[in-house]
Every structure is written in structure tokens, then in C-alpha cells.
Amino acid sequence: MPLVSIVMGSKSDAEVMKPTEEILEKMGISFETLVMSAHRTPEKVQEFCLGASARGVELVIAAAGGAAHLPGVIASWLTLPVIGVPVASGELKGVDALYSIVQMPAGIPVATVAIGAAGAKNAAYLAAEILGLKYQNIRQAYESYRRELKGENK
Numbered sequence: 001m002p003l004v005s006i007v008m009g010s011k012s013d014a015e016v017m018k019p020t021e022e023i024l025e026k027m028g029i030s031f032e033t034l035v036m037s038a039h040r041t042p043e044k045v046q047e048f049c050l051g052a053s054a055r056g057v058e059l060v061i062a063a064a065g066g067a068a069h070l071p072g073v074i075a076s077w078l079t080l081p082v083i084g085v086p087v088a089s090g091e092l093k094g095v096d097a098l099y100s101i102v103q104m105p106a107g108i109p110v111a112t113v114a115i116g117a118a119g120a121k122n123a124a125y126l127a128a129e130i131l132g133l134k135y136q137n138i139r140q141a142y143e144s145y146r147r148e149l150k151g152e153n154k
């Protein structure tokens, strides 16, 4: 059973989300990667959301570009933490996605990270921080990464 669901609006977002998968793997966090769209496949989104908690999912990382409603719609169905990753797709280069994801109405938060590669990485690190509150092995893996990072930047 995966702890984290990485959900993206299109197969075309997959490349951007590779670092997220790599970091989760490194931290020993089980995950699944799914493609679904609040616009194109709304029933699939609903089905995913209704079943997520029962399947043991504890956190969702949702990536989308353009009119990026997917993270917010997922957050509206769930009471699990949702981290939103704005993808730079199309003419507005991710600023459209950033604004769509970050400007949620009060009560339905989406923890929004930066556009693109840095955001995709930070989504995984933030997931490790959140899940590390409950899982000691994840906390240790994340703390070990932070020590490494400090060493590299001395």
C-alpha cells in the first residue's frame, strides 16, 4: 500500500515529476504515480479521492500545468495533506498553474511549492518532513539528507 500518491494532470507532466519519485524512493517512502484530470477525467479523480484513505494513502502530491485545478479539487475531497506542484506548460510558463494552485479558499489548503524542478523536489522533501512526524525511519532518512546537504555546502 503506498503512503503517497503522486497524481498528475497529464502524461506530459511525468518528466517534471521524476525527481519527486527519485527522492521519495531514496527516503524509503512508498508511492504510486497516477494520471488523472479534474477537467478531462473527473470521474477518475472522484473515484481516486473516495478510495485513497481506505487504501492507506496518507499524503497526495498533485502536479498540474495551465488551469491547474487538480490539486484543489483533490484537496476538496480529502482531509489528507495535499502538496501542489505547478508545472510550466504552455504560454504562461507555470505562473498560471502557480496562481491556480496557491489561491485556495480558506478551509481547503493546498501546500504549494515552486514552479518546476525545484518545486517537484521540495514536494518530496516536504512529504518526508510531514510523514517523518509519524514514521521514524522517514525522519531519519530526511535528517540524514539534510546533514549531507550541509556538508556539500560548507
Ligand SMILES: Nc1c(C(=O)O)ncn1[C@@H]1O[C@H](COP(=O)(O)O)[C@@H](O)[C@H]1O
Binding pocket: 008, 009, 010, 011, 012, 013, 036, 037, 038, 039, 040, 063, 064, 065, 066, 067, 068, 069, 070, 071, 087, 089
Ligand atoms: N491542469 C490540468 C488538469 C486539471 O487541473 O485537472 N488536467 C490537465 N491539466 C494540465 O494540462 C497541461 C497540458 O496537458 P496536455 O499536455 O495533456 O495537453 C498539463 O500540464 C496538465 O497537468
